[in-house]
Amino acid sequence: xxxxxHQDLAVIGAGPAGVAAxxxxxxxxxxxxxxxxxPQAGGQFYRRPAAGLGARRPQALHHAWGTWQxxxxxxxxHVEAGRVRHxxxxxxxxxERLETRFTVHALIGPEQTEPDTVTADAVVLxxxxxxxxLPFPGWTLPGVVTAGGAQxxxxxxxxxxxxxxxxxxxxxxxxxxxAGLAAAGATIAAYIESADxxxxxxxxxxxxxxxxxxxxxxxxxxxxxxxxIPVRTxxxxxxxxxxxxxxxxTVAALDADGRIRPGTARRIPCDTLAVGHGMLPHxxxxxxxxxxLDGVNVAVDDEQRTDVxxxxxxxxxxxxxxxxxxxxxxxxxxLSVAARLLGAAPDPRVLSAAxxxxxxxxxxxxxxxxxxxxxxxxxxxxxxxxxxxxxxxVTAGEIREAVDGLGAGDLRTVKLLTxxxxxxxxxxxxAPGVAxxxxxxxxTARRPFARPVPLDVLAQPGNxxxxxxxxx
Amino acid sequence: MSDRRTPLxxxxxxxxxxxxxxxxxxxxxxxxxxxxxxxxWSAGVTSWRTTRRTGEPRGVFCGIGVCFDCLVTVNGRPxxxxxxxxxxxxxxxxxxxxxxxxELR
Ligand SMILES: Cc1cc2nc3c(=O)[nH]c(=O)nc-3n(C[C@H](O)[C@H](O)[C@H](O)COP(=O)(O)OP(=O)(O)OC[C@H]3O[C@@H](n4cnc5c(N)ncnc54)[C@H](O)[C@@H]3O)c2cc1C
Ligand code: FES
Numbered sequence: 096x097x098x099x100x101h102q103d104l105a106v107i108g109a110g111p112a113g114v115a116a117x118x119x120x121x122x123x124x125x126x127x128x129x130x131x132x133x134p135q136a137g138g139q140f141y142r143r144p145a146a147g148l149g150a151r152r153p154q155a156l157h158h159a160w161g162t163w164q165x166x167x168x169x170x171x172x173h174v175e176a177g178r179v180r181h182x183x184x185x186x187x188x189x190x191e192r193l194e195t196r197f198t199v200h201a202l203i204g205p206e207q208t209e210p211d212t213v214t215a216d217a218v219v220l221x222x223x224x225x226x227x228x229l230p231f232p233g234w235t236l237p238g239v240v241t242a243g244g245a246q247x248x249x250x251x252x253x254x255x256x257x258x259x260x261x262x263x264x265x266x267x268x269x270x271x272x273x274a275g276l277a278a279a280g281a282t283i284a285a286y287i288e289s290a291d292x293x294x295x296x297x298x299x300x301x302x303x304x305x306x307x308x309x310x311x312x313x314x315x316x317x318x319x320x321x322x323x324i325p326v327r328t329x330x331x332x333x334x335x336x337x338x339x340x341x342x343x344x345t346v347a348a349l350d351a352d353g354r355i356r357p358g359t360a361r362r363i364p365c366d367t368l369a370v371g372h373g374m375l376p377h378x379x380x381x382x383x384x385x386x387x388l389d390g391v392n393v394a395v396d397d398e399q400r401t402d403v404x405x406x407x408x409x410x411x412x413x414x415x416x417x418x419x420x421x422x423x424x425x426x427x428x429x430l431s432v433a434a435r436l437l438g439a440a441p442d443p444r445v446l447s448a449a450x451x452x453x454x455x456x457x458x459x460x461x462x463x464x465x466x467x468x469x470x471x472x473x474x475x476x477x478x479x480x481x482x483x484x485x486x487x488x489v490t491a492g493e494i495r496e497a498v499d500g501l502g503a504g505d506l507r508t509v510k511l512l513t514x515x516x517x518x519x520x521x522x523x524x525x526a527p528g529v530a531x532x533x534x535x536x537x538x539t540a541r542r543p544f545a546r547p548v549p550l551d552v553l554a555q556p557g558n559x560x561x562x563x564x565x566x567x
Numbered sequence: 568m569s570d571r572r573t574p575l576x577x578x579x580x581x582x583x584x585x586x587x588x589x590x591x592x593x594x595x596x597x598x599x600x601x602x603x604x605x606x607x608w609s610a611g612v613t614s615w616r617t618t619r620r621t622g623e624p625r626g627v628f629c630g631i632g633v634c635f636d637c638l639v640t641v642n643g644r645p646x647x648x649x650x651x652x653x654x655x656x657x658x659x660x661x662x663x664x665x666x667x668x669x670e671l672r
Contacts (some may be wrong), residue, residue, distance in 0.1 A: 131633070132651075139631070144578060144597070144600070145653075146600055147584045147598065147601075148578075148580050148600045148601070149581040149582050149583065150578035150579070151578065151580070151581060152577075152579045153578050155578050156574075156578060203654045204651065205648075205651050206652075225631060236624075237613040238625055240629075240630060241630060243631070244629045244631060244650075245630065246630075247631050247650075248605060248627065248630045251602070251605070252600075252601045252602055252604070252605025253573075253574040253575050253580060253598075253601075254601070254605045255608070256627070257613070279572070337616065339624050340624075370661025387671075485625075485628070485636055486636075488618055488619070488620040488621055488623075504592050520633060524628075524629070524633065
């Protein structure tokens, strides 16, 4: 089933960034297709319970639900008017650039064996991000889940993995996760943050320019206090315990250098550990298009254009910064696409509101980023028998042997010697862990395709497998 | 205190009628719209795969289709991501041992 219709713009991702980009471009008259792997629009932040679950008050799991309702209403109006096509359950695995046009190659979900393509003059990559988790002994036990994953399963499926949870790691995402799990009936035995949020005070001038963000944090703080959730800052999870299933975690205090303070270890019984150490952007599609990266993020200019003509990027693919920043970037991208398709520069007056939101929030998240870094010496508590690459079951001991015994000095060599990062997830999960344990820089691995692609799809005439073989 | 409330209470869910699927032959109740992973969590199951090398149990990790830890066999098809695949009435969900293709070796 091919969607033969040619479009002005293809937007990949229907989260806050992609929806905002599609709305801005469609408002300006462009014909837009949004492709998204999920069955409903909303992305990670506005993930909703499946329709069959009949949620009467989905807002109980959400912050700023009204904002989503108005975005969604505008999206539906455009879809009904035929200006926007929203194709759900499409897993985009490759975007192919042909002269001045693009072919977006997708697999139809959830089975992901049937192909679908869309052609367009321009593309907005709004693929968001995923959670980073650094390894520790026991992190592969069932019951240990990413903090965002616990939230996603709760928001989408209305389920909890257990009854007593510890929420741990670092970063502001832990707050809505703890508040959400608690509101849904889980007992939060402890909230463990490795950073010291008090050091945010050093960024006071940035903070006061973001009162809404401060209020959001205060709201979550109050929710945690109301439920008497014990919060420990400058603490970390040292180990998860259990046989076949999580039974407890050991947490300990950190000293000023980010090392575990001897004698502070404490065991907390729990059946769920929701853990996260920040987020990483999804950059596969951008890299396969040859877009330049800025560190781990897709590099963009003031109009959210990448350095590949016709390709824009917005939201967390260009840097982690939450839903409001993602929306502002999406809007700028959509306005820019609409103007550029007509051969004009976007009107600075229509850009300015979204631009000032973007400037303010980028500064805010830069401050957040410096405060919520994982403990400096986290890799020291990763024991040799700890699995670091979950797919290929490569242990820290094997990685250390590759470095110390066999002289591997970069991630690529470690990967070739140990198979770390060569499994199903293609290193998306283990890359920061392997780099940390190996003591080498975390490069951004190039993956030819953003999704595993069945061979019979690749073998079909007109598919980009042959061109791709020339990439490294 | 309303402490033992459930996620369904929280959002005042009025789901359509539950249907039956099986996990390793045992009947489980599934609510419409839930993924295989959500259905298994509701049934109190948190692991449904063993790893290829060491036979360790695994279940959901990332919850959004990135990590491939939640692989499971559904109606005889191995390597389905339980966190993405919707559960259907009558599904036979089975624990996936290793690659799920061991009988082909
Ligand atoms: C699991 C998880 C849970 C989160 N929960 C919260 C929360 O509760 N509160 C909070 O403040 N922040 C949360 N966040 C942070 C969240 O990422 C941002 O706040 C916000 O959603 C980013 O918006 P975005 O539009 O850039 O990306 P996203 O919202 O991530 O949207 C990206 C969309 O693109 C789709 N996509 C990605 N790759 C492809 C592809 N190759 N083909 C097709 N579609 C694709 C995804 O399915 C998704 O729908 C969460 C993040 C994660 C990873
Ligand atoms: S839990 Fe990560 S892919 Fe399903």
